[in-house]
Amino acid sequence: MTTPDDSQLVFDKDGVRLTVEDAVATVTLTNPAKRNAQSPALWRALTEAGxxxxxxxxxxxxxGEGKSFSAGLDRQAFTPEGFDGEPSFLDMARGSEADLDALIAEYQEAFTWWRRSDLVSIAAVQGHAIGAGFQLALACDLRVVAEDVQFAMRETSLGLVPDLTGTHPLVSLVGYARALEICATGRFVHADEAVRLGLANTAVPADGLDAAVRHLAAALLAAPRDAVVETKALLQGAVGRDYEEQRAAERAAQGRRLRDLAGLGD
Structure with missing residues (x-):
């Protein structure tokens, strides 16, 4: 099995491939025949990648390989049989509330680690990013999209809600009213609107997506790691702090940086 460029293959299973080249890891969804539809096995593989x-x-x-980033949850999940070795949605509903909560929490783990303060995550999104696919893109810090991208949150049309950690970043990016409209209608958000709303950092032609992501990654790597880590943590916490609390957080972070640069860090 070959990996792109000089990357080292870490693992390749259940529709997920993880490769690492120096300071850049690439997580690839590898089931283009099903438009990278998601399943519990894929979610466990994503958790393992982290x-x-x-x-x-x-x-x-x-x-994601192929024409679509991820078309969302594999529809097999909605059949009585579900996936081999996995509880079907019907089985999940029949279980206790505690068991159901624990199972959904396990699935959510695949979507949580992308915002770790010691990493910057970039979603390269082309074609369909629907439901769970939209939420997976939202799990990342940054999104570079192809001009053919189509975001949609379709859970409500199935009688469900977005439960894979997508609601918090969506509201943070576009505001409550727009997030409600996007989720409740299930409509498509295309590239130009995604950039305008803040869902995407930039949109590029499909054949330029990989190059644009490489350029962004190189720009991010140009700054010292600890400065990026501290800055990311400051920005992540800003929404939950008032103005004076954020001022204090800035002073503390800058103090750590100055002491470190002076060789006085712990």
Whole structure:
């Protein structure tokens, strides 16, 4: 099995491939025949990817093979049989509330590690990013999209809600009213609107997507790691702090940086 460029293959299973090249890890969804539809096995593989990253990794790129980033949850989940070896949705509903909560929490783990303060994650999104696919793109810090991208949150049309950690970043990016409209209608958000709303950092022609992500990753790697880590933590916490609390957080972070640069760090 070959890997792109000089990347080292870490693992390749259940529709997920993890490769690492120096400070950049790439997580690739590898089932283009099903438009990278998602399943519990894929979610466990994504969780494992986060746990398998070497300490040298600073940037994680998330991408999907084929014409679509991810068309969302595999519809097999909605059949009485579900997936082999997995509880069907019907089985999940029949279980206790505690068991159901624990199972959804396990699935959510695949979507949580992308915002770790020691990493910057970039989703390279083309074609369909629907439901769980939209939420996976939202799990990342940054999104570079192809001009053919189509975001949609379709859970409500199935009688469900977005439960894979997508609601918090969506509201943070576009505001409550727009987030409600996008989720409740299930409509498509295309590239130009995605950039205008803040869902995407930039939109590029499909054949330029990989190059644009490489350029962004290189720009992020140009700054010292600890400065990026501190800055990311400051920005992540800003929404939950008032103005004076954020001022104090800035002073504390800058104090740590100055002491470190002076060789006085712990």
């Amino acid at each position: 746990r398998s990253l070497p300490g040298s990794v600073r940037i994680v790129v998330l991408r």
